[in-house]
Amino acid sequence: MAGRGATCLALCLALAGAPGTTALRAAEIGDAERGAEIFGECSGCHEIGPEAENAIGPKLNGVFGRRAAAVDGFAYSKSLTRAGRDGLIWTLKTLDAYVANPRTFASGTRMSYPGLKDETDRADLLAFLRDYSDRPRDIPEAEPTARRSLPELPPDILALKGDPAYGEYLAGECQTCHRADGGDAGIPSITRWPEEDFVLAMHAYKQKLRPHPVMQMMAGRLAEEEIAALAAYFATLTE
Amino acid sequence: MTMQRRQFLGTMAAAGAVLGAPAVFGQAKPRVVVIGGGAGGATCARYIARDSEGAIDVILVEPSEVYYTCFFSNLYLGGFRDFESLGHRYDKLASDHGITLARDMAAGVDRDAGTVTLAGGEMLFYDRLVIAPGIDFADGSVPGWDLSKAEIMPHAYKAGPQTQLLKAQVEAMPEGGTFCMIAPPNPYRCPPGPYERISMVAHLLTQANPSAKILLVDPKEKYSKQGLFEEGWQRHYSGMITRIGPDFGGDKVEVRPEAMEVVIDGEVERVDVCNVIPGQRAGAIAEAAGVTDDTGWVPVNPHSMASRADPKVFVLGDASAQGDMPKSGFAANSQAKVAAMVIRAELSGSKAFPAKYSNTCWSLIATDDGVKVGASYEATDEKIASVDSFISQTGEDAALRKATYEESLGWYAGITADIFG
Numbered sequence: 190m191a192g193r194g195a196t197c198l199a200l201c202l203a204l205a206g207a208p209g210t211t212a213l214r215a216a217e218i219g220d221a222e223r224g225a226e227i228f229g230e231c232s233g234c235h236e237i238g239p240e241a242e243n244a245i246g247p248k249l250n251g252v253f254g255r256r257a258a259a260v261d262g263f264a265y266s267k268s269l270t271r272a273g274r275d276g277l278i279w280t281l282k283t284l285d286a287y288v289a290n291p292r293t294f295a296s297g298t299r300m301s302y303p304g305l306k307d308e309t310d311r312a313d314l315l316a317f318l319r320d321y322s323d324r325p326r327d328i329p330e331a332e333p334t335a336r337r338s339l340p341e342l343p344p345d346i347l348a349l350k351g352d353p354a355y356g357e358y359l360a361g362e363c364q365t366c367h368r369a370d371g372g373d374a375g376i377p378s379i380t381r382w383p384e385e386d387f388v389l390a391m392h393a394y395k396q397k398l399r400p401h402p403v404m405q406m407m408a409g410r411l412a413e414e415e416i417a418a419l420a421a422y423f424a425t426l427t428e
Numbered sequence: 429m430t431m432q433r434r435q436f437l438g439t440m441a442a443a444g445a446v447l448g449a450p451a452v453f454g455q456a457k458p459r460v461v462v463i464g465g466g467a468g469g470a471t472c473a474r475y476i477a478r479d480s481e482g483a484i485d486v487i488l489v490e491p492s493e494v495y496y497t498c499f500f501s502n503l504y505l506g507g508f509r510d511f512e513s514l515g516h517r518y519d520k521l522a523s524d525h526g527i528t529l530a531r532d533m534a535a536g537v538d539r540d541a542g543t544v545t546l547a548g549g550e551m552l553f554y555d556r557l558v559i560a561p562g563i564d565f566a567d568g569s570v571p572g573w574d575l576s577k578a579e580i581m582p583h584a585y586k587a588g589p590q591t592q593l594l595k596a597q598v599e600a601m602p603e604g605g606t607f608c609m610i611a612p613p614n615p616y617r618c619p620p621g622p623y624e625r626i627s628m629v630a631h632l633l634t635q636a637n638p639s640a641k642i643l644l645v646d647p648k649e650k651y652s653k654q655g656l657f658e659e660g661w662q663r664h665y666s667g668m669i670t671r672i673g674p675d676f677g678g679d680k681v682e683v684r685p686e687a688m689e690v691v692i693d694g695e696v697e698r699v700d701v702c703n704v705i706p707g708q709r710a711g712a713i714a715e716a717a718g719v720t721d722d723t724g725w726v727p728v729n730p731h732s733m734a735s736r737a738d739p740k741v742f743v744l745g746d747a748s749a750q751g752d753m754p755k756s757g758f759a760a761n762s763q764a765k766v767a768a769m770v771i772r773a774e775l776s777g778s779k780a781f782p783a784k785y786s787n788t789c790w791s792l793i794a795t796d797d798g799v800k801v802g803a804s805y806e807a808t809d810e811k812i813a814s815v816d817s818f819i820s821q822t823g824e825d826a827a828l829r830k831a832t833y834e835e836s837l838g839w840y841a842g843i844t845a846d847i848f849g
Contacts, residue, residue, distance in 0.1 A: 274831045358781050361475065361765035365758060365786075366842045375838020402818035403788055406804055409816060410784075 218281065219309065224317025227310055231302075237321050246300060252279050253322035257295075268297030268377070275400040284318070285311055286398045293389040294399065296377060342392055347385060349417035356422025359415055362407070369426065380426045387420035457485050458775040461544050461554040463534045463713055465490030465518060467497075468744030468760035469560035470847045475768035477525035483776045487528045487552060488521065489544065495848075496587040499757040500840055502621065503792060505584075505595050506628030507635075514587060520849035534561075537717035539738050556771050559719070559726070559735075560744040560760065561711025562586070563617050566724060569707030570610055571682035572691075580685040581702040584625075585617065597701045598629055604639040605700035608690050610681055611646040612705045615725075617746050617755045619652035620801070622705055624791040627657065630665040631794055643699065644671040645692055647679035652754075653791060653801055659822045660793035710747035717741065725749035730807035731783050733767040742767045751811025752803070759787045761843055783807040790836035796826070798833030 228237070234245035241248040247263040258265040258273035265273075272295050277283060287294045288311050290304040305311050363379060371378040379387070393399040394408035395416075411419070462473040465488055477486040494515045503509045521527040533547040537557065544552045565575065565583065573581060584594040598607060607629055611622045626644055633640040642665075651657075661669050672678040677693025683704060684690075690697045709715075709724030719726045719735040726743040727736040728750050735741045744767060745760025753759040766783045773780035788802030803817035820832065 271831065274827050276828075354779055355781055357479065358765070358769050358779075359784070361768075361846075362762065362784060362786055364842065364846050365761050366788075366839045368842045368845055370845065372841060372845075373838075374841060375834040375836070376842060403800075403802055406802065406816050406818055407786065410804055410806075 218319055219312030219314075219316035221313070221316040221320055224313035224315070227305070227314045228317055230305075231314075234300075237318070249318055250321045252284070253281070253319060255279050257283075266295075266297050266299045268295045269299075271377075272400060277400045281315060281319075283398055284315055286393060288314065290386070290389060293386045294393060296382075296386075296390065342389065346392075346413050346417075347388060349388075349413060351384075351414065351417030351419065351421030353418065353421045353425065355415070356418035356420070359411075359419050360422050360426075363419070363423075366403075380423055382420070382423060384417075384420040384424045387423060388416055391416045391419070457483065458555040459485040459487065459553065460556045460558060460771060460775070461487045461489060461552050462558040462560065463489045463544065464558075464560035464562065464711065465492070465495055466560060466562055466745065466760065467499075467757035467843070467847055468562075468746075468764045469558060470495070470518070470521065471761045471764035472558050472560065472742075472744060472768050472771075473527050474521055474525055474847070474849060475765055476771055477521070477527045479768070480772050480776055480778070482526060484772065485528070486526075487530055488518065489530045489532060489534050489546065489552075490518065491531060491533045491547075493517065493531065496591070497757065497840075497844065498585070498587040498618065498621075501584070501587040501591045502625045502628045504591060505598070505625060506631045506792065508628075508792065508795075511592060514591075516844055516848045518848065524849050534713050535716075537713065537741075539717065539741065542740070554740075555775060556740055556742065557717075558742045558744060558767060558771075559711075559714050559717060559747065560764070561713045561747055563708040563710070563746045563755070564712050566707040566709050569613070570704050572685065573610075573683050573704045573706060577683075577685040577704075580688075581683060581704045583705055584703060585621075585705050594701070594703055598632055599636065601633070601637055601640055601700045603637055604641075605637070606641045606643055606697070607633065607701045607703070608643040608645065608697070608699040609703045610683070610690070610705060611644060611648065611651070611678075613647045613679075613707050615755060616705070616708045618789070619754050619756075620657075620789055620791045622646075623651060623653065623657045624793075625703070626669060627660065627665075627791070627793045630661065630668050633668065634665060640668070642669045643690075643697065644669060645678050645681050645690065646671055646673050647681075649674055652789075653799060653819065655822050656799045656820055657791075657793065660797060660799075664794040664797070708746075710743075714743060714747045719743060721749070723749065730809070730812045732770040733763050733783075734770070742771065751805075751808075752814040753785060753787055753805055753812050754789065756787055756789055758789065758843065759785070761847060762786055783812075785812055788839070790832065790839065792833060792836070796830040796833055798829055798831075798836055800832055800836070 235249050236242055236244055237249040241250050243263045247260040256273050257277040258269040288305050291298050291300045291302055366376050367379045371380045391408045394404045397405050460476055462469045473486050473488045476484055494517055496514045501514055504511050518529055522529050534544050535547045536545040542554055582590045582594045584590040630642055672692060680693045682691045688699055690699055710720055710726050714720050714726050719737045719741055721727055726748050728743050728748045730750060733742050733744055735743050744763045746755040762785045769781060772778045785805040788800055790798055790800045792798050799820035801819040803814045805812045806815050
């Protein structure tokens with residue numbers, strides 16, 4: 190009896206909370222009109238809207254809530270295909286991280302876009318893209334929630350200078366799978382990345398923005414200095 | 429527990445005091461002798477030699493010229509790899525890192541004198557000794573079986589001619605015949621290994637001899653990745669595999685090799701192939717060195733992989749009793765890097781760092797149906813303790829399973845390059 194009471198209580202709370210919460214969240218993303226202007230930077234490759242087709246990049250209708258690399262008929266990079274298989278879903282959080290720095294988020298993506306660095310610009314762009322996906326204010330259970338959770342790293346973490354000797358020791362753990370010679374069959378190469386890209390990628394795993402259970406586990410227990418040490422070591426690896 | 433930590437730190441400090449000595453007095457370089465050229469020993473030798481850049485002499489004692497990895501040998505049984513692809517030479521360890529190869533068996537260790545005696549009679553002095561001999565089989569584990577019967581009922585649990593023999597036997601099975609495996613009790617090398625092997629034999633038989641049966645006799649109630657294997661067997665090899673656990677006498681088994689009979693809790697079964705994987709203990713040289721305990725394994729300091737009995741003797745991989753890590757090639761490789769870091773710190777004054785360990789075991793169930801399990805670990809004073817883990821899920825889609833298999837191929841290329849250069 191006590192169990193049933195508790196279930197009912199939880200359910201009632203969820204129902205009561207849902208509509209208000211989602212409407213609030215949807216309003217939070219950004220300025221969609223301004224986002225439409227920013228989309229000018231993307232429209233050379235991507236189409237969006239009722240007539241949209243795949244072009245140099247895939248069409249972006251319905252991107253929210255979709256598994257990565259899932260538009261039929263588009264030839265994705267190996268790396269985005271892999272991310273999709275590993276379970277990457279495009280949510281506000283993951284799209285934000287991708288648009289901020291595509292190559293850091295999915296090394297090997299064919300999207301030759303350097304990234305939209307300004308947080309407000311990204312929010313506005315995503316608010317515009319969001320209009321072409323199922324909207325939470327219309328469909329309460331639709332992905333995504335518009336929860337703001339940016340994968341940003343404070344400057345002091347990015348500025349950490351890693352100890353290459355520590356990095357050399359820690360790297361032993363990476364090199365059981367990732368080959369020092371840069372071979373990438375089955376498992377991607379991690380040698381000679383720019384340090385900042387390496388640090389951002391590892392923190393993206395640590396925050397579970399990038400999918401993959403092994404990497405989430407490995408990055409999850411690395412401290413900030415340890416990630417910096419690895420970045421310093423792999424950036425200079427010449428083997 | 430605090431005592432042990434203090435002992436460890438004390439060892440490090442004492443080593444630091446000795447460090448300067450060779451340079452100051454112009455004595456010979458410090459020397460590390462490594463017994464065993466597998467995932468633990470060869471990795472440790474390579475990392476010490478590579479990272480010390482000639483400051484430490486490293487001698488690798490290993491009788492074989494070519495090492496065949498036990499990991500992935502099941503894929504050879506299933507027809508997914510050829511035998512040669514499992515073989516790796518030691519040449520690069522010598523040419524790239526200056527490691528001295530002693531092609532011989534280690535016959536004895538005198539820890540008081542700090543020497544290893546080889547079967548050929550040569551004696552090697554060491555400053556630090558690494559013992560990584562893998563497993564040997566426990567006497568009397570399966571009544572009726574001992575090593576002299578391995579030509580009839582192969583163990584195939586050390587890769588090499590035994591693996592080839594088992595495959596030839598499976599291929600020669602009569603139509604509708606029975607393949608039997610006696611699975612080992614805990615603890616043993618490669619926890620998912622016997623069950624991946626069942627999968628690979630089933631794969632082979634499904635193609636060549638589809639009416640054949642597989643009988644898995646198992647003394648354990650549960651085993652690694654059980655849900656994943658059972659789901660896969662149901663999907664790919666329905667009706668072929670019968671497992672007899674301890675509730676039906678799987679723990680009361682004896683074999684009669686000459687008659688090709690298996691007696692399970694008094695019931696006699698005639699079989700066509702019998703793969704006996706007996707109970708295990710540390711490779712014999714560990715016992716000869718006097719570092720094993722009465723379980724047959726070697727207790728080690730989780731912070732360093734040094735033997736609890738002797739801080740100058742490091743024991744890696746399957747032979748060690750360290751806590752939560754499975755006995756796997758991945759684990760041995762991981763432990764080797766911690767030991768190499770500690771040994772370099774003790775002998776050449778390089779920086780010491782906290783121990784970190786990890787493991788992932790991939791298994792292949794059928795074509796493009798790969799699964800994995802893994803964990804990361806840290807050292808406590810008591811044991812190597814698991815801090816985080818993951819496992820493949822039942823019901824995963826085919827694309828993910830294929831990606832997992834492809835990832836395992838990448839891992840094999842990665843770890844063998846990491847071990848052998």
